[in-house]
Amino acid sequence: MASQDSRGEDEVCPVCKSSRYLNPNMRFLINPECYHKMCESCVDRIFSSGPASCPVAGCRKTLRKNRFRQQTFEDIGVEREVDIRRRVMHILNRREEEFDSKRAYDDFLEQREEIIANLVYRTDVAKTEAQLQAYAQENMQSIKTNQALEEQEATSFHKKILMEQEEARMRQQIAREEYENERREQQATREDFLTRLASGSAADVAAIARDGHKVHLKKSSARRSEEERIRQKQAALRGTEGKRTGTPLAMGETAGATSGAGLIKGLRKIKTPEPEKPYDPFMGLVPGKRDYYTQLESYPYAFLDKLRSDTTVQAGGYDLQEYYSRTLLEAFAGLGCFVQEEVAQREATSALGISNPAATEGAAMAAVGKNAA
């Protein structure tokens, strides 16, 4: 049987031919370069003094000692596929939120599977590898970011699990304690009840019994509300925790600025928010910009002399600068507006539109007048 055969093979090192039968502590190692199996002592012997080629006949791959590891899966084919998958997924680690649509993400997943399959079944290896390398080069930044994100998610997931376990443990403990307390209290009340019954008169019996019951009720309701409060507080804490882990995700997204152009299609265009421009109080307008003149502080103009010396006008704040700037602007505003040209153009464009020359409307209106009745 094949399985038994392979198991039998497993027991013998293909390099030194020593067998587990003789050496029960023997460990087999593989190297992901060629996945040829050999025993630990062979690895030590051959590769301790630096890289060497694989001792298996026909395989000339250069192997390094530090890459040797123990096999996880029994089937060396599965082992290899898992390795390839891990490596490819490490590089093609785009996340769903980076895609325009679910469809684009699915296409990406399919593409990734295809690449993995190519490598596993050795079709177009060179080309596929080249693609993968090129992609890795181009998207180094985004790959790193997504790796970091994954790690972060993994650790926070781990933490969360731990926290939940801890909480469950606490809850159990509290419940246990409560139960214990309750039991003790019940016992105490019962004892108290019995002593009171023993010492009291028969008429009191009913009252005492009611009393005891009431106390018990009150206590358990108080405890319930206390439990509720704690639970809410914990829920709130979990909520903020979730938000906090949410932010780096968003930041990661923006950091992955380089587009995954080429290999992967349908990636959402990520706009790096341009570094926020400094606030412009004028919102783009340029104060005091003029093309025809440069305004002076003051103009020699006899007409204004009386005004300049009038203290009342001065005290009121009348500002001749405002007058200068107005007269000069009006001296030149529209100097380069050629009405004949510009209005002709305007009319040509508006003629294509809907409205009549608005102005003729007036004549029509005036004329229509009252006679239409």
Add this chain to the structure above:
Amino acid sequence: MIEDDIYRTSSQFRLWSYTESSLKNLRTTTNNIASERVRAALRRARERHLSATPSATGTPQPGSDAEEKHIECLTPEEELVLVRYYCEKTVELGDTYRPPLPTNVRATAIQYLRRFYLTNSPMTYHPKSIMACALFVATKTDNYYMSLRSFAEGIPGDTTPDDVIAPEFLLMQGLRFTFDVRHPFRGLEGGVMELSAIAQGQGKPAPHLPQHTPESLKEGILNLAPPPVPVSSITDRIGRAHGATRELLKSAAQMTDAYFLYTPSQIWLAAFLIADRPLAEFYLDTKLGGPIDPTAMETDTSTLHNPLSELRTKLLKVLGDCAALLQSYTPLSSDPDQMKSLKRIAKKLYHCQNPEKVNLKRDTTAPRLMPAGDAGTVTSESETERLAKKRKLEMESKQRGGHDVFGPELVPDRTRH
């Protein structure tokens, strides 16, 4: 140029600037529509008159004696002459106030009139009734407010406040509710101030011509070709040019189509060119650079596509056109020929005035009582009669009053019966 873009946002540029042909078309359309309406209204008035009691004699019935006679309406050119006459009258009316109304208030009123009559015909609304209202609205919009009562008192004759205010809303509609008029007066002051600064060696170079210095500018202005009239000093020269330009802006610029066809800065500079060509050209050169030397052009290719010199070439032509327009103006009152034709037009208007639009007052006094579109009440028999009497009274009072501000009566007194 940034100054030009600022001007382009104004309502004057957006709504009240025209090409020569569009201006002409507009006036023709207005005239055609108004003429049709006048004919229809006169026909209706006649029909009503015939259907009413035939004993209503003494009422002037335009065209009643010759029913088939074609009613002759004003041409667009005749309308324009008439409007211009009332623009000149607006200036005179402004003078009757103590103190006289400021120039810019009068100029605004004139432009209101001119704008109003682009889309309204004098046959529909007589300029005489619109004129006073335009001047009153101008006092309101140009921050020279006086009460309607004192304004009406300032008008010679027996014009009541109601007469003045009646067409206000109509006028504002005609103005498309744009009250701002950009005049060339303040621009002229700016130019004169800057020239004075240059003459005193304080001039600053224009932003695009940094090679100038206060000294070079001063030297330039002092070495200009002599002005048309000999002057004692450069200050005197600037002062004279200033005065002459201002006169042109107050008259020719107002009475022609300059505001519709050119911008205020082009208008004042064109007037300045008329007043003192060397000085105006020098001033333009400080802004746009001098003429390009043909020898320099060969060596320096950059001047070939110099936007400043391109602008200068274009501008000089436009300024020349504008100056020609301003110079074409002669006041009506100083020209007997024009006065004669004006009288003929006024007489013609008397026959083709739309009878349904004569009394504007009732439209404001009872606008809500009168159901819209109820035309019958307006030109009822009694109304026509009342109007005729009023017209007769007016005419008689004009004949008595020797020095009427509106000048001599344009229409020779018609002999009745």
Add this chain to the structure above:
Amino acid sequence: MALSPFASRSPSLTVASPNSALRLKASAVPRSTGQAVAAKAQSNPERELTEQLNDDVRRKYTKGHFRDDPSSCVAIKKIKVNAEYKDGLTMDAIREVKYLQELSHRNVIALHDVFSSKDQNLNLVLEFLPGGDLEMLIKDGDIHYGVGDVKAWMGMLARGVWFCHENFVLHRDIKPNNLLIAADGEVKLADFGLARSFADPYLNMTHQVITRWYRPPELLFGAKQYSGAVDVWSMGMVFAELLLRVPLLAGMSDLDQISKICEAFGTPTEENWPGVTQLANYVTDKAVPLQGRDFFLRQFPTAGPVGADLLMSMCVLDPRKRATALQVLQHKWWTAEPRPTKNEDLPRKSGTKKMGDDLARRGGDNDDGPFKNAARQLDFGGMK
């Protein structure tokens, strides 16, 4: 179809006679008296009136939209020809129309069109500003805002004022309830009923302008020739009010206003304001020394030292030494920390609550009298 002789004459609109007019949903509004003339626009850009917004004695606001784009909104301000005012169209209507026709800026309310309806009423088609006004935000205790928000609002206000001054227009009525807020949070300068262009030399202007609490000392003293500095003072008062959330100087009368200014900033004298004693209505009751920088730092700690400096420059008594609108915008406060809040993050009036307020107010209990609320009536955020 009958047309009244005074039907619309406007560049783009005609208004039909009442026969064909659309009746509005006016019946839904309790106080509408049915005078509302429904206007049906016939040409482009066309607008249909959808709801009557509110009315007061003289002016009505109606909500409408362009017919080619029903999602766009406009506010239609109706100015009735006032029967008591014999001199024709009132000055404030003329001023508003005149200046808004010329000014086009992000921080100035846009006038889309003016049209007339048959009864000689003027209808201003204005930008629809559903966000209420700054006064509402200041007064609403449920709204919390910080210095970044104040900076954003003041920036927009200062830009609007600067633009007006660049176009040689004095607003002369700047106060929080004339500063309306658009749907996107932008502040717009509104109500140009007192605006005028700068006076030429030797020409007088009236000093009876600007709501008293925001009126600068030179106007209180009766100056007839003044400058853009009057608007800057008002801006300073708005700034202080945004920081304090109460009006800084709420005088009971003009005289009281002067003494409040003196108490706050110091008494105007010939030393700190040459020529002031020659102004027509110059009065002082007590001599308070001029306040220094530390006063502003102490009084307005939230603005920070740079902000306090800016405020101080806007509140200088002598108008010649007061900052101009340009200098206000050039101040380093704008670029100092914190950065002005983005429009989308600015606090807004709470919609549902305000809507309730509006409905209550329409019931008749106008709190501030008919005219004071003119600006507020544009507010219809809750009525989408």
